[in-house]
Amino acid sequence: MGERLPADARTISIFCARCNQLLYKYHKGGAGSLVKIRPQRIAEDHTGGALDCPKCGQTFARERSIGGGPAFKVIGGKLYTRGMRRK
Numbered sequence: 008m009g010e011r012l013p014a015d016a017r018t019i020s021i022f023c024a025r026c027n028q029l030l031y032k033y034h035k036g037g038a039g040s041l042v043k044i045r046p047q048r049i050a051e052d053h054t055g056g057a058l059d060c061p062k063c064g065q066t067f068a069r070e071r072s073i074g075g076g077p078a079f080k081v082i083g084g085k086l087y088t089r090g091m092r093r094k
C-alpha cells in the first residue's frame with residue numbers, strides 16, 4: 008500500500024496558469040497553498056508523465072527530493088488550483 012493520506016486530505020484540481028489545461032487531480036493534505044506535488048498522491052494524471060503542460064508546453068514544476076521522498080516542486084505562478092476548501 009502507498010503512503011496513508013492525511014485525515015484532512017481532499018481532492019483538488021490543478022490547472023496550468025497559462026492555458027487552463029487540467030494537469031492533475033490530486034489528494035492534498037493541509038490548508039496551505041500547493042508548493043509540492045507528491046507523485047503517489049496524484050489521483051489523475053493528465054500530463055503524460057512530464058512536468059510540462061501538454062497543451063502549451065509551460066514547465067510548471069521541477070523534480071526534487073523533499074523530506075526523503077520524490078516530489079515535484081511547483082514553480083511559482085505556473086499553476087492554480089480548485090477545490091482547496093472542503094464543502
Ligand SMILES: [Zn+2]
Binds near residue numbers: 023024061062064
Ligand atoms: Zn498550459
